[in-house]
Amino acid sequence: MDRKDFIKKSLLGTAALSAGSKLKAINVKPKKSTYDELMDQVGFNHLPNEEIKTMKTVLHKASTRGHANHGWLDSHHSFSFANYYNPDRMHFGVLRVLNDDVVAPGRGFGTHPHDNMEIISIPLEGDLEHKDSMGNVAIIKQGDVQVMSAGTGIMHSEYNKNKDADVAFLQIWMFPNAKDVTPRYDQINIQDEQKPNSFQQILSPNSDDAGVWVHQNAWFHMGSFDPGHCDNYIIKDVNNGLYAFIIDGKVRINGQELERRDGFGVWDVDNVEMEVLEKATVLYMDVPMRLS
Numbered sequence: 458m459d460r461k462d463f464i465k466k467s468l469l470g471t472a473a474l475s476a477g478s479k480l481k482a483i484n485v486k487p488k489k490s491t492y493d494e495l496m497d498q499v500g501f502n503h504l505p506n507e508e509i510k511t512m513k514t515v516l517h518k519a520s521t522r523g524h525a526n527h528g529w530l531d532s533h534h535s536f537s538f539a540n541y542y543n544p545d546r547m548h549f550g551v552l553r554v555l556n557d558d559v560v561a562p563g564r565g566f567g568t569h570p571h572d573n574m575e576i577i578s579i580p581l582e583g584d585l586e587h588k589d590s591m592g593n594v595a596i597i598k599q600g601d602v603q604v605m606s607a608g609t610g611i612m613h614s615e616y617n618k619n620k621d622a623d624v625a626f627l628q629i630w631m632f633p634n635a636k637d638v639t640p641r642y643d644q645i646n647i648q649d650e651q652k653p654n655s656f657q658q659i660l661s662p663n664s665d666d667a668g669v670w671v672h673q674n675a676w677f678h679m680g681s682f683d684p685g686h687c688d689n690y691i692i693k694d695v696n697n698g699l700y701a702f703i704i705d706g707k708v709r710i711n712g713q714e715l716e717r718r719d720g721f722g723v724w725d726v727d728n729v730e731m732e733v734l735e736k737a738t739v740l741y742m743d744v745p746m747r748l749s
Contacts, residue, residue, distance in 0.1 A: 458618040460720070462609075475492045476708070477568070480616045481613035481689045482511075490572055490573065492572055492573035492574060492632070492636065500613055501602045503602055505550065507536050513698075513723065513724050513725045513726075514711070514713065514721065514722060514723050514724075515549065515721070515722040516713065516719070516720075516721055516722075517535050517546065517719065517720035517721070517722075518719055519533075519716065519717060519719050521664050522535055522557075522560075522718070523536055523537065523538060523541025523543065523546075524541070525540060525541065528561070529560065529561045529564035529565075530558060530559070530561070530564070530566075531558070531559040532556050532557065532558045532559075533556070533557040533558075533718070534554075534555070534556055534557075534685035535555035535557075535596070535605055535702070535720045536548055536549070536552075536553060536554060536555055536586075537554060538554055540651050547638045547667055548747075549635075549700045549722045549742075549744065549746075550632055550697070550698055550700075550724070550741055550744045550745050550746035550747065551631045551673055551675065551745050551746075551748060552629070552630060552700055552744045552746050553574075553630045553632055554628065554629060554630035555627065555628075555629055555700075555702065556627070556628040556629075557625075557627060557718060557722065558625065558626055558627070558628055559623050559624070559625045560583075560585075560615075560616075560617045560623065560624050560625075560626075561617065561623060562617055562619055562620050562621055562622055562623065562692065563616070563617055563619070564617055565585075565586070565614065565615050565616030565617055566612065566614055566615045566616070567614055568588075568612050569612065569613070569614070570610060570611065570612050571605075571607035571610070571611055571613070572607050572608065572609060572610040572611070572628050573603075573607060573608065573609075573632075573633060573636045573637065574607045574631070574632070574633065575604065575606055575607075575630065575631040575632075575633050575671040575672055575673055576604070576605045576607060576629070576630050577602065577603065577605075577627075577628075577629040577630075577631070577660065577669070577671070577677070578597060578602075578603040578604075578615075578628055578629075579601075579602055579603075579624050579626060579629070579659075579679075579740070580597050580598050580599050580600075580601055580624065580625070580626040580628070580652075581599060581625040581627065581704065582599055582622075582623070582624065582704045583598065583599075583617060583618075583619060583622055583623055583624030583626075584596050584598045584618035584619055584624060585597050585598070585615055585617065585618065585624050585626055585700050585708060586595075586615065586616045586617075587603065587613065587614070587615055587642075588611065588613060588614050588615075588616040589605070589611055589612065589613035589642060590611055590612040590640075591611065591640060591641075591642055593642045595644060596618055597626075597644055600647060600648035600651075601644055601645065601647070601657075602644065602645055602647055602659045602660065602668065602669055603642075603643070603644040603669075604642070604643050604644070604660065604669040604670070604671060605640075605641070605643075606633065606638055606639075606640060606642075606671065607639070607640060607673055608633075608636075608637060608638040608639055608640040608641070609637045609640060611640040612615075612716065617629075627702075627704075627740070629742070631671065631673050631675060631744065632673070632748055633671070633672040633673055634674060634745075635672050638672055643669050643670075644669070645668065645669055646650065647659055647668070647679075650683075651680075652680075653681060653682075653683065654680070654681075654682050654683055654686045654688075655680050656679065656680040656688065656690065656739075656741060657678060657679055657680055658676060658677070658678050658713050659677050659678065659679050660675065660676060660677035661675075661676050661677075662674050662675065662676075672746065672747065673744070674693075674694055674696075674697070674744075674745050675697075675742065675743060675744045675745065676693050676738065676741075676743040677740065677741065677742050678690070678740075678743070679704075679738070679739065679740045679741070680738070680739060680740040681736075681737070681738045682706075682708075682731075682733040682736070682737050682738075682739065683733065683736060684733050684734060684735055684736060685733060686732075687730070687731065687732050687733070688728045688730070688731045688733075689728055689729075689730050689731075690728060690730075690731070690741060691727065691728050692719070692726065692727060692728060692729065692743055694743075694745070696722030696745050696746060697724075697743050697744055697745055697746060698722060698723060698725070698726075698743075698744065698746045699722070699723050699724070699726075699729050699741055699742065699743050699744075700720060700721070700722040700723075700741075700742045700744065701715070701720065701721045701722075701723075701729070701739060701740070701741055701742075702715070702718075702719075702720050702739070702740045702742070703715045703716060703717055703718060703719045703720075703737060703738075703739055704718070704737075704738040704739065704740055705717050705736075705737060705738045706732075706733070706734075706735045706736050706737025706738060706739075707733060707734040707735035708731050708732065708733050708734055708737050708739060709729045709731070709732045709736060710723075710729060710730070711723055711726075711729055711730055714734070724746050729741075
């Protein structure tokens with residue numbers, strides 16, 4: 458199924474929304490620009506990993522992430538976000554936010570603005586309902602990937618569709634390579650293309666390539682692997698680095714052992730080698746290391 462057909466089937470009666478229930482205006486910039494607020498904070502502080510001397514790496518163990526539990530939202534932050542601030546953990550290249558969120562039944566994020574940010578959501582369990590000022594109303598679940606280019610400005614909300622189960626998802630933000638683009642929304646289902654012991658491309662810079670596309674020279678790959686499997690990933694661009702996030706399991710990447718929810722960044726290398734130690738699901742984010 459191509460993405461246009463998928464979106465048509467996913468939309469939940471957008472046309473049926475009354476004027477009073479639609480979210481307000483497209484292209485409305487927040488009072489405090491998302492882009493400017495986050496750009497003010499960045500600095501190339503990768504916190505060198507002293508365990509490995511032969512390459513440039515950064516290690517973010519799961520237990521060292523920022524954490525906020527609001528009751529309705531239990532969130533872990535790989536990089537500084539909201540009330541969690543660590544000057545050594547601001548970003549990895551253009552990758553600015555990696556939040557591991559669990560939202561309680563029937564709860565969620567009310568309508569709020571963004572601009573000039575590429576926002577990717579990857580559900581891990583449950584059903585997440587999305588509404589935005591472009592008129593999109595859709596539900597994403599495990600096996601889906603959602604992208605939103607905030608561009609000149611967008612308003613959106615996200616809620617747990619279910620009243621009896623949590624929803625868990627990764628929320629990822631990247632700085633774009635072009636500002637003030639026309640806001641856009643897309644989502645695809647990747648389950649039919651998944652193969653065991655293989656990384657599947659879920660995001661790229663190209664609209665005609667596999668996965669969703671973004672305004673950035675970035676590629677995301679995700680896969681599930683059995684113990685003993687080995688993989689060699691070639692980084693897509695000489696200016697890019699790779700940030701690996703271990704969703705589940707245990708692996709060794711370029712000599713570094715990593716467990717559930719650990720993050721590991723590598724740059725100034727051509728390739729990344731992975732050995733699977735325990736059954737694992739891994740997300741690779743191949744991103745530019747300099748803001749363009």
